Amino acid sequence: MATRSGRGSMAAKKGAVGIVPETTEAPATAEALPSRERIVETAMRLFEERGYHATGIAELVKESGAPRGSVYFHFPGGKEQIAVEAVERAGARLAGRVRENFPKSGPEGKLDCDGALVAFLERVAFQVERSGFRAGGPLLIVASETASGGGLIGDACRKAYEGLATAFREALEACGCAAEAASSLALTILAAVEGAIVLSRSFRSADPLRRVAADLGVLLRAASSRA
Amino acid sequence: MATRSGRGSMAAKKGAVGIVPETTEAPATAEALPSRERIVETAMRLFEERGYHATGIAELVKESGAPRGSVYFHFPGGKEQIAVEAVERAGARLAGRVRENFPKSGPEGKLDCDGALVAFLERVAFQVERSGFRAGGPLLIVASETASGGGLIGDACRKAYEGLATAFREALEACGCAAEAASSLALTILAAVEGAIVLSRSFRSADPLRRVAADLGVLLRAASSRA
DNA sequence: CAATAGGTGGAACGGTCGGTATAGTGCTGT
DNA sequence: ACAGCACTATACCGACCGTTCCACCTATTG
Numbered sequence: 001m002a003t004r005s006g007r008g009s010m011a012a013k014k015g016a017v018g019i020v021p022e023t024t025e026a027p028a029t030a031e032a033l034p035s036r037e038r039i040v041e042t043a044m045r046l047f048e049e050r051g052y053h054a055t056g057i058a059e060l061v062k063e064s065g066a067p068r069g070s071v072y073f074h075f076p077g078g079k080e081q082i083a084v085e086a087v088e089r090a091g092a093r094l095a096g097r098v099r100e101n102f103p104k105s106g107p108e109g110k111l112d113c114d115g116a117l118v119a120f121l122e123r124v125a126f127q128v129e130r131s132g133f134r135a136g137g138p139l140l141i142v143a144s145e146t147a148s149g150g151g152l153i154g155d156a157c158r159k160a161y162e163g164l165a166t167a168f169r170e171a172l173e174a175c176g177c178a179a180e181a182a183s184s185l186a187l188t189i190l191a192a193v194e195g196a197i198v199l200s201r202s203f204r205s206a207d208p209l210r211r212v213a214a215d216l217g218v219l220l221r222a223a224s225s226r227a
Numbered sequence: 228m229a230t231r232s233g234r235g236s237m238a239a240k241k242g243a244v245g246i247v248p249e250t251t252e253a254p255a256t257a258e259a260l261p262s263r264e265r266i267v268e269t270a271m272r273l274f275e276e277r278g279y280h281a282t283g284i285a286e287l288v289k290e291s292g293a294p295r296g297s298v299y300f301h302f303p304g305g306k307e308q309i310a311v312e313a314v315e316r317a318g319a320r321l322a323g324r325v326r327e328n329f330p331k332s333g334p335e336g337k338l339d340c341d342g343a344l345v346a347f348l349e350r351v352a353f354q355v356e357r358s359g360f361r362a363g364g365p366l367l368i369v370a371s372e373t374a375s376g377g378g379l380i381g382d383a384c385r386k387a388y389e390g391l392a393t394a395f396r397e398a399l400e401a402c403g404c405a406a407e408a409a410s411s412l413a414l415t416i417l418a419a420v421e422g423a424i425v426l427s428r429s430f431r432s433a434d435p436l437r438r439v440a441a442d443l444g445v446l447l448r449a450a451s452s453r454a
Numbered sequence: 455c456a457a458t459a460g461g462t463g464g465a466a467c468g469g470t471c472g473g474t475a476t477a478g479t480g481c482t483g484t
Numbered sequence: 485a486c487a488g489c490a491c492t493a494t495a496c497c498g499a500c501c502g503t504t505c506c507a508c509c510t511a512t513t514g
Binding site for chain 1: 276277278280281364367368371372374375376381385388389411412414415417418420421422425426428429430431434435438439441445448
Binding site: 035067068069070073074 | 490493494
């Protein structure tokens with residue numbers, strides 16, 4: 001639908017250099033973010049809470065505080081483009097968090113991989129709890145809403161999930177997991193986490209997430225003991 | 228919102244008995260179903276494919292072939308009531324399928340529980356594949372869309388998930404699984420299956436479901452060997 | 455044959471949806 | 485001063501949303 005990308009205008013802006021120090025690289029508060037950023041960030045939050053179809057442009061504009069008129073300037077592709085970028089960003093952020101929370105590839109195998117996984121899931125559980133079970137799994141809702149259609153958003157979700165699976169797989173391999181076992185376990189972990197988030201939000205209790213974390217720890221130990 | 232239940236009118240109809248043999252208990256084709264049934268069945272299908280907010284009443288009416296004017300006669304609670312009943316029915320149907328596919332509680336433990344689980348997931352994988360990755364997980368989309376709000380639909384989803392978890396738990400206990408391990412594993416299985424369905428639909432491949440099935444088999448064996 | 459009641463057809467409602475059009479602002483380089 | 489550009493404000497659009505309303509049909513009942 002959208003042949004032009006909204007990013008083009010940003011690139012053009014960056015090209016115009018002067019004595020003025022451009023824009024501050026890292027604005028102190030979230031409110032000081034340029035409007036385009038605010039829209040994407042708010043979209044991530046609202047899509048995570050309510051889903052794609054339940055979130056309107058008007059809501060997006062109001063909550064983000066972004067100027068009404070700039071939505072279709074920054075995102076000529078409309079709501080779909082906003083969702084694509086929100087999904088891409090959410091996926092990248094999640095993958096980064098996975099990499100942060102798992103032990104780096106040590107010289108020798110046998111790192112504490114299942115401990116890291118349990119700790120990681122505890123972080124997720126805490127965040128879901130703290131949000132009043134409104135947040136959690138920024139990809140899941142949008143992915144399930146758009147999986148059937150096969151549009152741009154569905155593609156973005158697939159790529160985001162692939163990135164997440166890769167992050168888990170590499171973490172497992174760094175722990176000495178065999179390649180094929182790692183790719184299988186990565187998918188299982190990803191699936192279990194996403195499912196557990198839904199259950200926890202539905203039950204309004206972080207218990208499912210914690211149970212799943214414990215059981216996945218068992219699974220990792222069982223899989224590594226047979227390697 | 229809806230104080231009156233649409234079921235009341237049906238009960239009143241059933242009360243009016245005559246020489247005429249009421250209605251045939253099991254109509255041969257799905258098209259011969261009474262309109263109320265057709266609406267719920269179609270709602271189940273459409274919500275599963277596209278989600279709650281993306282499915283309109285008009286679509287529901289057209290696809291079900293149900294009479295336009297009867298929607299709010301049978302469902303005074305509107306779309307929300309339809310969704311509640313669709314979720315309830317989907318949950319009951321799924322729980323029934325779990326019970327069918329797992330070995331009945333034998334005289335002694337040590338039934339082939341992980342084999343049954345893998346076979347069950349293979350059935351799910353096949354169905355997801357056969358639908359062109361459009362169907363699968365009738366609860367998941369609606370649950371994630373309505374988890375935050377906490378309305379009637381969210382409650383119905385929670386109860387459906389509880390029923391499913393119970394079905395898995397009882398199946399595990401019938402296989403000789405200890406009570407607390409069974410309830411934990413049931414949640415993990417449920418989470419992994421739901422997550423795997425999303426991944427499979429997103430990837431348009433049943434591979435995630437099959438990988439998860441294999442890994443869950445490993446987990447079950449690991450858990451039972453320590454019992 | 456009315457009469458009654460469950461069930462149906464269809465038009466119409468207010469509201470909101472995503473999206474468009476266009477005039478205008480303020481800054482930049484010349 | 486002036487042109488040009490990135491960006492914003494506002495009004496507006498047709499389409500569709502879920503829902504309501506009421507006339508109407510059909511079959512069982514007295």
